[in-house]
Amino acid sequence: MIELENVSMTYPGGIEALKNVNINIEKGEFVFIVGSSGSGKTTLFKLLLKELDPTAGNITVAGYDYSKIKNKDIPKVRRRIGVVFQNFRLLKDRTIYENVAFAQRVIQTPARYIRRRVPAMLTLVGLADKYKELEGGEQQRVAMARALVNNPDIILADEPTGNLDPKNSLDIMNLLEDINKRGTTVVVVTHNKDIVNEMKKRVITLKKGVIISDEKEGGYIDED
Ligand code: ADP
Ligand code: MG
Numbered sequence: 001m002i003e004l005e006n007v008s009m010t011y012p013g014g015i016e017a018l019k020n021v022n023i024n025i026e027k028g029e030f031v032f033i034v035g036s037s038g039s040g041k042t043t044l045f046k047l048l049l050k051e052l053d054p055t056a057g058n059i060t061v062a063g064y065d066y067s068k069i070k071n072k073d074i075p076k077v078r079r080r081i082g083v084v085f086q087n088f089r090l091l092k093d094r095t096i097y098e099n100v101a102f103a104q105r106v107i108q109t110p111a112r113y114i115r116r117r118v119p120a121m122l123t124l125v126g127l128a129d130k131y132k133e134l135e136g137g138e139q140q141r142v143a144m145a146r147a148l149v150n151n152p153d154i155i156l157a158d159e160p161t162g163n164l165d166p167k168n169s170l171d172i173m174n175l176l177e178d179i180n181k182r183g184t185t186v187v188v189v190t191h192n193k194d195i196v197n198e199m200k201k202r203v204i205t206l207k208k209g210v211i212i213s214d215e216k217e218g219g220y221i222d223e224d
Pocket of ligand 1: 011012013015016017035036037038039040041042043044
């Protein structure tokens with residue numbers, strides 16, 4: 001589902017954010033990508049979304065070879081990836097329903113399909129009958145519903161629990177695990193040590209742009 005072959009990313013100015021990275025993630029896997037600040041996690045995330053192009057190597061996502069992909073196909077591959085961020089990135093002036101529906105409107109989904117799909121996704125994340133102000137954990141649930149509404153093959157999350165307390169963090173992780181059990185490939189970038197150690201998933205550890213460990217039921221490797 002995701003393949004990186006000898007991928008390097010050197011920013012203008014010479015900072016080598018990733019050096020010769022090789023990763024193969026199969027359909028249906030749940031993978032944590034960990035590493036201290038500056039290790040290259042967000043760079044990797046941006047490469048997977050094709051927001052950045054690597055300075056060397058090859059990236060394939062959902063069957064699309066990024067070195068050969070046509071411009072018109074980039075939105076198609078992004079549609080197959082649901083994205084969740086640390087700061088939720090919700091539209092503040094819209095309702096919960098509208099935030100999720102928006103993800104479908106931008107890809108011209110028919111209204112009758114949106115009317116069915118949005119409530120189903122809000123129910124899935126446990127927000128079926130919420131109308132009041134949302135706290136952080138709830139905002140992240142809305143963001144998850146939005147990420148899921150177009151039925152992606154892959155969920156990519158960059159520090160999804162970075163702004164949440166331990167209880168909400170665990171809830172969001174359990175939700176990601178449920179989604180994974182329904183067949184979606186899940187990749188979570190995090191430095192939440194407790195959660196990584198508790199969940200016993202595959203853990204890929206980056207240090208200064210290099211993979212120093214890739215373990216099937218891994219734990220958090222302390223670098224600092
Ligand atoms: P992480 O997400 O693990 O903290 P990043 O991928 O953000 O790491 O950064 C990896 C390295 O690349 C760091 O040394 C960072 O300063 C550098 N870097 C990140 N983005 C840029 C950029 N746009 N231009 C130049 N250097 C960058
Ligand atoms: Mg980062």
